[in-house]
Every structure is written in structure tokens, then in C-alpha cells.
Amino acid sequence: MNEQQFIQNALQKSIEQELIARRLELGETRPGQLGEQLCPEKPPKAELGDWACPCFPLAKIFREAPPKLAVALAERLRTELPGWEIEPIGAYLNFRLPRDVVARSVMEQIALEQADFGRNEELKGRKVMIEFSSPNTNKPLHLGHLRNNVLGESISRIVAAGGAELNKVNIINDRGVHICKSMLAYQHFGRKEGPEGPFWETPESRGCKGDRLVGDYYVRFNDWVKEGGKSEEAENPEQLALKMLKEWEDGRPEVRELWQKMRKWVLDGIAQTYIRCGISFDRLYFESETYKLGQELVAEGLERGIFQRREDGAIFIDLSDCKLDQKVVQRSDGTSVYITQDLGTAVARHRDFPFDCQIYVVGNEQDYHFKVLFRILHLFGYPWSEQLQHLSYGMVVLPEGKMKSREGTVVDADDLLDRLEELALDGLRERGRLQEGQDSKENGAENSENSEVGLNTARSIALGALHFYLLQFNPRREISFDPKESLAFTGNTGSYLQYVGARIYSILRKAGAEVEANADRLAKYDPETWSLLAGGASDHAESSANSPEWELLKQLREYPKAVSLAAAELNPSHVVKALAEVARRFSRFYHDVPILSSEEPLLSVRLDLCRATLQVLRNGMELCVIPFLESM
RNA sequence: GCGUCCAUAGCUCAGCUGGAUAGAGUACCGGACUUCGAAUCCGUAGGUCGCAGGUUCGAAUCCUGCUGGGCGCGCCA
Secondary structure (H helix, E strand, C coil): CCHHHHHHHHHHHHHHHHHHHHCCCCCCCCHHHHHHHCCCECCCCHHHCCEEEECHHHHHHHCCCHHHHHHHHHHHHHHHCCCCEEEEECCEEEEECCHHHHHHHHHHHHHHHHHHCCCCCCCCCCEEEEECCCCECCCCCEHHHHHHHHHHHHHHHHHHHCCCEEEEEEEEECCCHHHHHHHHHHHHHCEEEECCEEEECCHHHHCCCHHHHHHHHHHHHHHHHHHCCCCCCCCCHHHHHHHHHHHHHHCCHHHHHHHHHHHHHHHHHHHHHHHHHCCCCCEEEEHHHHHHHHHHHHHHHHHCCCCEECCCCCEEEEEHHHCCEEEEEECCCCCECHHHHHHHHHHHHHHHCCCCEEEEEEEHHHHHHHHHHHHHHHHHCCHHHHHEEEEEECCEEECCECCCHHHCCCCEHHHHHHHHHHHHHHHHHHCCCCCCCCCCCCCCCCCCCCCHHHHHHHHHHHHHHHHHHHHCCCCCCCEECCHHHHCCCCCCCHHHHHHHHHHHHHHHHHCCCCCCCCHHHHHCCCHHHHHHHHHCCCCCCCCHHHCHHHHHHHHHHHHHHHHHHHHHHCCCHHHHHHHHHHHHHHHHHHHHCCCCCCCCCHHHHHHHHHHHHHHHHHHHHHHCCCCCCCCC
């Protein structure tokens, strides 16, 4: 039973007693409903208490003003909840927890569970498949993918923390006219003149990542179209692309060979970006493999009357009855469209991993696509089709508007990460943080700025800043990305979490103390020590009502709730926010309360509070794909 | 035009599904490093919750209308 229910139960009893004392009848209301109507909530200000409950709903039954009721109920609750402070203020009943008990229970729980603190079993036994990233093999990843990637990875970790069995998958869109476009451009413009004669350009010859190279040819194709597209075939490039797609589906060797080569360039390049971002997949699906199954399904659907054939041969589904209009599922020339492969992919995936639920992390510009997809799978009668979910996240827009690949306003993922790493390195340099034992001795040479350790730290800071930034908003919300302001390391950022972690590490190092919390040690403290900790025993504890220690402890207790809420809503921002709040409250505690210079037993128990905070930060940062740093 | 999502401090966003004086960060201004890491902390200021109605003890939150925006409405993906 959680605390909220605990309070509700006590309320329920008190209300019943009060009713009896007043000889009032319940009338239509079930006895059990009374407590449920009163929902304990967080007061707007910490001074008011730890929990609060408005008495408005009871006014009718008791035929008395809520403030008077609150006073009467408070009296009864005091005997119901010994140790708690209960205070009626206006129409509200305010509750204050017995602090020594709470402090001890949170810290013991953290010490016992350690890396598992925050995990729960709400999704135990559920098999969840999650699709995210979904790159095209004709260009590198951009800012939009970065949001998608970190959302997918973070939600995966959060859902796994809920006990679900998880399968992370990526559908690689390596088939279609857009792929043919970059291939065509390469065929026409990829022949270069070198000192030793002509050659076909490769990532090595240009000295860049393969995804970048192919992406440039994709852009080149669009320029070609604008130029009027002169080619020896005297057809325009768009037509050539469709023709090439047909040849690809027919398996023409030259086309397949070029496709294999360019596809690998992009896949290798994108794989590097994934590694850099700390995200991974259990399995890759390729549209080039699943589209055939999609075509089989189209044939089956046609036979079963789910789809219809038009005079020109195109196959479509009529969904005008549910306002989804008509949708073509196979072109008149027999080639597949986007949704064809998604049908095949869904079926293939359920064969590979019989999921209870599948989450598609895909941008909201595809809301219509997924409505149609889910509808079709429903009409096919797959039972699992009822458990498909589209996590429709908002776009990332720049101050000047939407990113457009053709206009070169796309923010390239690798470029952005490079820029962030440079800024992080500048930050380390300014703070003189590139020396001080950050270098390995075997490196011997010098504490140079280019040391491996310094670069790794900068990478972690950059990634932390980016991921914190991208996860702090509601996923469904469109976010505007201003490079100048968004790439900050001060204020509410990933670096803030890392900084607090590093400071805790530092203080534990200085104390010569171990880093892990230890439940046996905690068991030795007496109740008075716990009261000293929670109540704020610092010299200037003029208001022990809400000491920094108590505020911190309460926030540590909030962390598991944030994780389960994030899992329920598929919204990692709850975890990010809970962590930022932990960091803020720790900073205040750290600032206001001396730790190393305090005397026993306060020294020990305060160090234990540091350890508990550290553990929560680490656990949460792991879920948000924000690297933890022992020093920065 | 149709569908769909959105509108809260100068800016970027919260607001726990109807409750107390609407909160953070950032920017601005003012304080705090001889003391555990100043990528920090503290304080001041900043709002007619787009507009107008409605529902009720009570609305940023629910309903209707209006205004202004995003996205979608391809045999692109």
C-alpha cells in the first residue's frame, strides 16, 4: 500500500467515526466512496506539509462548511495516525510525516536496492516491442533522428525498469524511389578525375563518412531535377528513379550491386552515430526484406476483399467509412509503397517476437499513416493489432522554421555532436579541468588537452546536454531548437546532473569513504540520529520545518513514482524533471549544510545521504541515456 | 476546404487529469568563493493562462464558438 492509500484509509475511518458521532446517514453513498472522494495531493508549498487533502466533497454529506469539517477530522486523524502531524488549514487537512521514520525507510530502501531502486513490476510479464530511429539509407541522421533515438532508447529503458521483456528494433528504410535517387545521382556524377585518372568516388577517397557521401548525392539529385535534368535517356530524373525502382524489384544485377555498395556505406556511417549516442537495437529489420511479405499480404487482402483493384491495376483500400479515405497499397506497376512494407514488417515481427504490445516511435507527421496501418491490421483480424501504439512525437523546428533537406537547413546529427563536444571541451579548458588526475599515468606524456580522458569527458558532457535537452519536454510537443540557447551547460541541463554527481563523488573521495550505500551501516543509527538528519541539525536550522535535508529526502522518495509515471505515459520527461529536482535540492543541502566538517554521528549519516543521492542520480541518468561522470 | 494537434512570464517549457496565492529554467537586475568543486547557491522583478460564452461551491484544466499557428490529406518515405 502506498502512502496515498494509507492516508485515504485513515481518512475513511475518521470520516466513518465522525458520521457515527453525528448520527448522520450516508444515503446513496457507499461507505467506501467517502475516502476515495478525498484524494491526498501535494500541497503547493512545502511549508504546508507533505500531503494535503481538500474537504470540499464532504460538505454536502455533513452539511457543514469544509473548514469546520477539517478541524473535526484532524482531531480523529491524530489518533488514527500516531506520529504524524495533522493540521487543518482552511478547507484543507495537511499532513506531515514522521520524519525520522521516513528518512530511515528511504535511505534503507536505496541502500538495499541500489541500482534497482526505482524499478517496479508494473509491466512484469509483458512482452513489449519498440521500434525507433527508422533511418533511410540515402542520408545521414539529423536532429529529428536524435530526438527519436533518445526517446526510443530512454522509453525502452524505462519500460524495462517496469519489468517488461523488451525487444528494441529498427526498421531500415533501404528500399524505394528515394534510395534510387541517390543511386542515380551517383551514377551520373560520381565519376571523378584524379591525378591517376578517373575513379568512382568512395567515402575513403573523399575522406568522409559514407552516410554523408550518399546524402550529398541525394541532394545532388534534387539539384539535378531543378536544373532540368538532362541525361542521355532524355527522360527526366524522376521518371528514371521510378524505372530504377522497378529494375531493383526485378533484381537487375547492376542495380542491386550499386544498391548494396551505397547501402553499406550509409549503414556503417549510421552505426557509428548510434555508438556515439549510446543507443542500440536488439534487431534490425530491412524494408528490402519485409516488403515481399507485405506484397503477399496485399494479395491475401485482395482475395479476402479487404483491398480492391482499380482499373489501372493499382490496389487500394477504401477506408472512407472511418474517415481515412482511400489508400493505395500497391502501385499499378506492381511495386510497393511505404505502407506495404509496414504491413509486412508488423507481421514478421510478431512471428519473431510474439509481443503483447508494440510501440512505434515515429514523428507526428505520420499520424495518418499509422491510423491506416493499424486499421488494416485490424481488418486482417490479428489479435495483437489492438495493442499497437504510435508514440507520435513532435517535430524539432529551428527558429527559422522547419528543417528542409533540399534547402540545406538540416541540422546534421554528427555535426551537432561535434559542435557540442567542442563547446564542452572549451568549458573544461576554461575551468582548468583538463589536468588534475584526469590523465592516465601510462599516457605519461603530459596532461594535454587532447588526452583521451579529457576527450571522453567532453563527449559525455556533450551527450548529456543533448539528451537532457531533448528529453525534458513532453514527447508529443513540438520543440523549437535554438542552437545558441539549447546547447547550454548551465542551468537546468544534463551537465547540472553530472556536476552534482561529480561533486558527490569528490566529497566521498575526500572523506576516504566508500561510494556505495550500505544497509548494515544504516541499521546502526538510532532514531535520534535520523531525526537529526531529517530535521536539519545544522547550526542555522532556524526553520527545521523544511530543512534542506528533509526536502532532499522527500525528493529521493519521489523518484520511483516518476519512473512508473514515465512508463505509463511513455514520457521520459518525468524522470528528467525528478532528477533535476534531486540535483537542485542536493545543491541546496550541499550549500547550506557542512558535511565533512560535521561531527559524528552527523558526518556519517550525511555522507550516507550523499550516497543515496548519488545512487538515485545514477539510476535516473541511466534511464535518460545521460552519461554519469565521477569527475568533470 | 477536410482531418488532427496546439496557444500559459520577454524566451523555452511544467502544471500530477476540476482544488489553496498558476510554477521552473533562461534573459535582466542585485547579492554569495581564505571553508566539502561558483558548470553552483540566494534574492528582486516579470502572467487578464489567445478571445468570448457555458457547466459548478470552484476552471489554465471540461463543453461550444471565434482568432492565430503546426502537421497531415501522394501510385514519396
